[in-house]
Amino acid sequence: MTDHNGVGAVRPLTLAWVGRYLEADERVVRSEVLHGGVTAEMRRLTIGTRDGGTRELVLRSFVDPFFLGYAEDLLDREAGALTLLAGTAVAAPGLVAVDPVAARCEYPSLLMTHLAGRTVLDDEGLEERVPLLARQLVAIHAVRVAERPRDYVALTTADTVVTPRGADTAVWAAAIDVIRKPAPPYAGRFLHRDFHPGNVLFDVAPSGPAGARITGVVDWAGASWGPADLDVAHCSTNLALLHGPAWGLRFAEAYEQAGGVLAAVASERLYWQVRDALAFSEEVGLASQPWREAGRAELTTRAVEMRLDAYVTVLMDTPS
Missing domain, CATH: 3.30.200.20 (Phosphorylase Kinase; domain 1)
Structure with a gap:
């Protein structure tokens, strides 16, 4: 816009x-x-x-x-x-x-x-775009660096998480306990660190989403070195808040289907998923403002807060 x-x-x-x-x-x-x-x-x-x-x-x-x-x-x-x-x-x-x-x-x-293309945040065509996003992130993580960038920043702590009003406090307390533990070991990768649909440009035909392609990725100010799981978790949270919790889970699946490698142990994956989701709790209004400016007026701060609660609940209910 x-x-x-x-x-x-x-x-x-x-x-x-x-x-x-x-x-x-x-x-x-x-x-x-x-x-x-x-x-x-x-x-x-x-x-x-x-x-x-x-x-x-x-x-x-x-x-x-x-x-x-x-x-x-x-x-x-x-x-x-x-x-x-x-x-x-x-x-x-x-x-x-x-x-x-x-x-x-x-x-x-x-x-x-300047790169050609535009961001696409609509629900329509999401089925086609998610695999494209996943393949793009795999390509980013495959970049080899002669000199490693700075290590990733976690963005939240167990003591700064904001539990949404109306949320199941027991579920959120359990989620917070997950990130009280030390970070799991990981194989470092080059990370975008803010990879999500708002930072990916698409060429989409006016007739519909079929044949959409990615023309570029922008906003590299958070480029870091860290676990692939963290980039995947960040895009997953964004998809869950934009389109519903199920899409957050599906992105991780799409990333693996595209050849990406995530933590082999379920509890380690959960750590990164929960850490990123909880980081959003501190800035729901700020994070969702660009979505409303882009035409998603229904994504009020409260609506996104409720989706975040639902997503955290789904993550904590997923069998480990």
Whole structure:
């Protein structure tokens, strides 16, 4: 989803910084706000080229005071991931420039190429998209790195979980006890760390979902090293909240069917599934806001909270 803005909406220092990375006689002729992100302001910049045509870039800027303290780390992670992914089988934006400490911009910023496609969050066509998502995540985890990125961040603790009102407190207490234990051993993989339908771009024909294909994966600011189970668990939770708990379980199955390898022991899988699901309890409203902006108005904070409760209950009821 976009809002149309003039070039003047891009702050002067940042606009000048972008200009340093354009070709001679190129200039920014249009700016559009891209909705869907949570931590940063995203803009699509239309660049007028010397031959009279146009091309597009994407500008990420950290402007929210709450996230400014994380900007340098997140932008360094993203710049490193985009550099790593260049030339691999994973379609990701190309890095153009980064200013993680706002040395030349008003705010910490990253400039990257624009990928074709759009996010798809509707229930329609989900049966076709889930295997595509699974295969894409397997490809990400297959990326080999010369230098490991930083280790994953867990995002929640047993003491910060927020039990939804009306939830079965005994079930949630049992779930919280699961993540009180030490993390299981794992074989490390390159992780996206925020892989979910909102960060995957699709080419979908107007006539319907048949023949849909993934055109790229965006938002690599959380790129990390850790267990494949954690990336799978994160996408599973998102699918459960977007489309219902059963889809969270189905994604793990699709990942294995696509050749991905998860923890062999059920209790270890449960640890990662529960850890990610419980992390959502602290930010249900924030996480669901982009979905409502994208047209899923029925996914109110309360509705998503209830789906999260249902998903945690299903996880805890699954035989180990």
